[in-house]
Amino acid sequence: MLDGKAIKPLYEQLKEKIESEIAEGKYKPGDRLLSEVELAEKYDVSVITVRKATNDLSKIGLLEKRQGKGTFVASRKYNKDLNQVLSFSEACKLIGAVPGAKVLASELVEPNKNVLEQMELPDNSKTVYISRLRLVNDEPMVIEDNYFSLKYSFLLEEDLNKKSLFEILSQKSGTQVVRSRRTIEICRATAFQASQLNVKRNSPLLLVQGVVYGLDNEIVYLGIQIINGERYKLHV
Missing domain, CATH: 1.10.10.10 (Winged helix-like DNA-binding domain superfamily/Winged helix DNA-binding domain)
Structure with a gap:
């Protein structure tokens, strides 16, 4: 009392x-x-x-x-600072969370013209496409779609359910991610996105899209993230 x-x-x-x-x-x-x-x-x-x-x-x-x-x-919100170039795994560890991943797709694709233009690749080029559901403390948080040039075809042979993408890039090709440029907007959950992120269809989600660069201004990949904004806080 x-x-x-x-x-x-x-x-x-x-x-x-x-x-x-x-x-x-x-x-x-x-x-x-x-x-x-x-x-x-x-x-x-x-x-x-x-x-x-x-x-x-x-x-x-x-x-x-x-x-x-x-x-x-309220459910706990996880933080990510977009001013820092960190892998998802590194960002999780900084806040004391356990990162996880589930591979949704790993294949060669011919992406749309917008993707190719941002990656500065010729029309009809094929790219390595890696799609993963990212988990924080076993909770689905982000759908992460990444497009790489064929230089990074070795990623198709890696176990991306367990390994950090940035670590693999560093170990296999010496690639160091140093900067990125990103845009952020609101989107609505499709039926597939809703099922993966455990939200209702048409729920508002964060769409973060950007090109990630390595040394010598080389484009490493184009990344598209669909984020459960109710559980994630972005710092820009």
């Missing part, structure tokens, strides 16, 4: 109580809290006090209010 005689306001006490219960695992990401009325009755405070406490926790990203559904413990 909260202490009505304490100097600390009741809404602050309630905030700390909810934060403590989340930290202790009594509430887990995605769990729905009691309604405002139920919380008010449980802690013998007003609905206004409950609302102020939960609004404050929503502002700092600990709770998430969904119109007509209630208040939920």
Whole structure:
């Protein structure tokens, strides 16, 4: 029970109580809290006090209010700094997460004209196409489609479910990724993307597309990432 005689306001006490219960695992990401009325009755405070406490926790990203559904413990967001040229695996390790991958496609393809133009390749050129579902702590987070010139055909023989792409490029060809140029926009999940990322069809997703360069301004690959924006925070 909260202490009505304490100097600390009741809404602050309630905030700390909810934060403590989340930290202790009594509430887990995605769990729905009691309604405002139920919380008010449980802690013998007003609905206004409950609302102020939960609004404050929503502002700092600990709770998430969904119109007509209630208040939920927010899922953790993972961070990626687009100003740094890091592999997905390296970015995960920096935030203490475990990277994972599932190969969706690994083949030679003749991509569309837009891809070829960005890669500065002639019309009708074939490229090495690698598509992977990237996981963070076993949660599907990103669909990653990469196009490489035929110079990198050796990638088709690699086990990309377990190995870091950047490490393979360095070890097999001495390629060092040094910079990239990217664009970011919103897209809607197709049926396939929704099934892979565990979201609803037409859900808003982040589309990050860019060309990645090695030393001497060589184009290493064109990358297209479809990201679950509800679980991922990009820094630009």
